[in-house]
Amino acid sequence: MPYQYCVVGGGIVGLATTLELLRRDPGAKIVLLEKEAEPGLHQTGHNSGVIHAGVYYQPGSLKARLCREGAEATKQFCSEHNIPFEVCGKLLVATNAQELERMHALEGRARENEIDFDVVSVQRLRELEPNISGVGAMLVHATGIVDYRRICLAMAALLTERGVEIRYNTRVSTIRETGQNVDVITDDGATLTASQLVACAGLQSDRLAKAAGMDVTHRIVPFRGEYYTLPQSKSGIVRHLIYPIPDPDLPFLGIHLTRMIDGSTTVGPNAVLGFAREGYPKGSVNVRDVVDTVRFGGFWKMAAANMRSGVTEFRNSIARARYLEECRKFCPSLKLEDLSSPGAGIRAQAVLADGTLVHDFLFLQSPRMLHVCNAPSPAATSAMPIGRMIVDRLTA
DSSP: OOEEEEEEOOOHHHHHHHHHHHOOTOOOOOOEEEEESSHHHHTTGGOOEEEEOTTTSSSTTTTHHHHHHHHHHHHOOOOOOHEEEEEEOOOEEEEEEHHHHHHHHHHHHHHHTHHHHHOHHHHHEEEEEEOOSEEEEEEEEOOEHHHHHHHHHHHHHHHHTTTTEEEOOOEEEEEEEEEEEEEEEEETTTTEEEEEEEEGGGHHHHHHHTTTOOOOOEEEEEEEEEEEEOOOGGGTTTSSEEEHHHHHHHOOOOOOOOOTSSSEEEOOOOOOOSSOOOSTTTTTOOHHHHHHHTTHHHHHHHHHHTTTHHHHHHHHHHHHHHHHHHHHTTTTTTTTOOSSSSSEEEEEEEEEEEOOOOOOOOEEOOOOOOEEEOOOOTTTHHHEEEEHHHHHHHHH
């Protein structure tokens, strides 16, 4: 007897989607396939752990709504399943007059998004964060921190308790859609049959869609977000999350200070081209991933359009002293020896053939399959409402 649903991908979006399928049909026969030994080991397990409030997003937009709903759903899930989280708030700090002007524009956006915030003077900023320097700031109260891997583990346990079959260490090689079903062939030669399939494969989403015979015209280009964990003596350097005022001309947010739920503090990340989709140590190279990137014409168009920022990020990556300069714009007490414990996450950035960076959702769909080819930041915060949206599309 075939499964009613097969979900490929055990990151937080795949898990949330499976929970939603089960919520709507508690008796459904569902299988979730994950190529790793545990859930949430890639993008979910390497992100900053922030529960975002949605201050940056266009008022009334889907991303703004999903972020607001997702933040509440995440906090509620954590409360129900005894997962530690903290609503510590976020300070967006302006370090010069130009950034202060951008901050005032951001205030209007935050009001339209109904986000609770305070405008912080220089004196008040000094009181709140003695180690942070700026000419003004916004304090966004609802921003929090959590370990999203723990959320994934709790979701997976919940699914197993409710009868979902989760197969770890199971890599999909081919997907064939027939008139009535979808056949999923794994690397070990096994075939699973389901009435419908949802693929939430993140860094491998374009390849999985190709393996299913979908018309894939975009490419996943990996971007490394490199950060440093400060020494324990500096873990209390800030009380809030400290973020820059975003530059609308740059594709990524910029370096910030992040308190983690385990008590540590990180600085970063930057955003540099990755040479391996799943290579987290510095210097990781995967030949297949590199070839896939350089053979894609959209990559070169994207690179040309973002040359200046790309060169800057690369220089900061190879020279810790330059990286430190970015950090010291708002935290001048940091020293080079504080940047001694490096780490990295990898963002699955969908790029179109014309070089456009995809900042919205990108789906490929057939009668029995739905491939989530781009779930934009902050996908971890918004995972539960994203799961509802995916199921809406699948069952429409």
